[in-house]
Amino acid sequence: MTRQTGEPRAMGTVRLSELKAALRGGTRLLILTHDNPDPDALASAYALMRLVETFDGMSARIGFGGFVGRAENRTMVRELGLPITPTRMVSFEDVDHIALVDTQPGSANNSLPEDREAAIVIDHHPLRDQTRLAPFHDVRAECGATCTILTRYLQAAGIALEGMLATALFYGIQSETQDLGREATEDDIEASLALYPGADRALISRIRYPDLPTAYFRSLHRSLERTRTRGPVVISYLGFLDYPDLVAELADFYLRLRGSLWSFCIGQFQDDVLISIRTSLPDAAAGDLLHRVVGADGSAGGHGMMAGARIPVGELSAEDTRLKSEELVNRFIKELGVEDEAGGGLLDPPVSEGGS
Ligand SMILES: [Mn+2]
Known part of the structure; x- marks a missing residue:
């Protein structure tokens, strides 16, 4: 089963133009992770932000409920300078569209306001009924990490997998799948291989082995x-x-x-x-x-x-x-x-x- 390296295998279709279309009628996107976000959620949100910012006239920011507590995750946010804002400091009136990553509408683990709908849902948990109502949803329970799905979108959009982006996504997949040993599939391995050359390995080591408080x-x-x-x-x-x-x-x-x-x-x-x-x-x-x-x-x-x-x-x-x-x-x-x-x-x- 040999394959040209760098040639993405057909793993569900990447629907880039549909994703873009779901953002019509607005220019300001808020990307929400699940509460107490983990590396998979944080890196996925960051990747979607980078993708959306390549769309004409669009701006995006990342919000999260709860806390970033785990030392590894705090180090990831700090070292990568991830631009995340607690939802209590977000004014939802100033937001045209909301995207959910690594979580879905109706799941109790996110801070989507009850009177708002998600325009975009990208996740790898089992598909929820409410998610079907979102203008754009790409839910692949067969993926070990949401970062794997986002990696496909970046590739389809021709965005270079390097620097902070590659580092965040690579770490997100490894952390979520325990180095591709837990719930990981061929898709996660392929995404990891695509991300690895551009990832900052020294930075990943610092994130993995952070100082721990008493x-x-x-x-x-x-x-x-x-x-x-x-x-x-x-x-x-x-x-x-x-x-x-x-x-x-x-x-x-x-x-x-x-x-x-x-x-x-x-x-x-x-x-x-x-x-x-x-x-x-x-x-x-x-x-x-x-x-x-x-x-x-x-x-x-x-x-x-x-x-x-x-x-x-x-x-x-x-x-x-x-x-x-x-x-x-x-x-x-x-x-x-x-x-x-x-x-x-x-x-x-x-x-x-x-x-x-
Ligand atoms: Mn996840």
């Missing part, structure tokens, strides 16, 4: 003490989170425990209980599973091997919040059908064979 190690310590195993499941109660995406970061980390197939991290940030789950089982439908676990208590979404959820607990007392978290963990265990075998703390001394 508070990070304190959170890690606390969570290690509160982490339990139940068969192949690692469960970590993180308590109050320093930043929202710490649940996702540590869910990745705990999945590395030898013998584990699932990790489940739960913690509280402001008025929400946040959950992040990971599995090493391909096609495990983690998003659907977490959706069933959370039910009417909140919102959940995700893909095959990773998912997240948010449960509002602003009305609950501290004790009721604790009980709710416990209940969510139990529902997860039940949903997985894990036998109630003896579990233990991660830091407990190993059980000695044959007694002492």
Whole structure:
């Protein structure tokens, strides 16, 4: 299966003129990522901004809800100088069109105002019904990263894959797919190959291995003490989170425990209980599973091997919040059908064979 390098394979059609047409009747585009954006969302937004700015008379800016908390992501924003603005500082009246990247309308994880519609939706999560109403949508659940889809659009528009753009997109794909090992397909590999020559490798290294604040190690310590195993499941109660995406970061980390197939991290940030789950089982439908676990208590979404959820607990007392978290963990265990075998703390001394 040889192919000329640099010749994009037919991977769904890039509909550049349709995307352009969706912006008719306005000149000011706001690109929204999902809340607490990760590298895939940030780089996708930046790529769409660069693309749209090549259209006659168009200007674009990037907005996000929540926080950029994870040290790697903060370093990415700073080192690449990504022009992002918190949505609380965006006046939506000054915006003609809104685009969503790495998220979709009606999904609870973005800050699209209820009275506004998205003109453009580009994402790799399962297609939602509401997204079909958007004038332009390109949703490819078969892609491991939204950055992969955006890379195709830049190529189709003849935009050079170099500098900050290539660096951001390359890192976005690697971060989202754990270096092409998680949910990555041939499309993600090809996009990575196209981006790699133009990416700033020294910069990527700085983003990947940033300085970490003392508070990070304190959170890690606390969570290690509160982490339990139940068969192949690692469960970590993180308590109050320093930043929202710490649940996702540590869910990745705990999945590395030898013998584990699932990790489940739960913690509280402001008025929400946040959950992040990971599995090493391909096609495990983690998003659907977490959706069933959370039910009417909140919102959940995700893909095959990773998912997240948010449960509002602003009305609950501290004790009721604790009980709710416990209940969510139990529902997860039940949903997985894990036998109630003896579990233990991660830091407990190993059980000695044959007694002492
Ligand atoms: Mn993504």
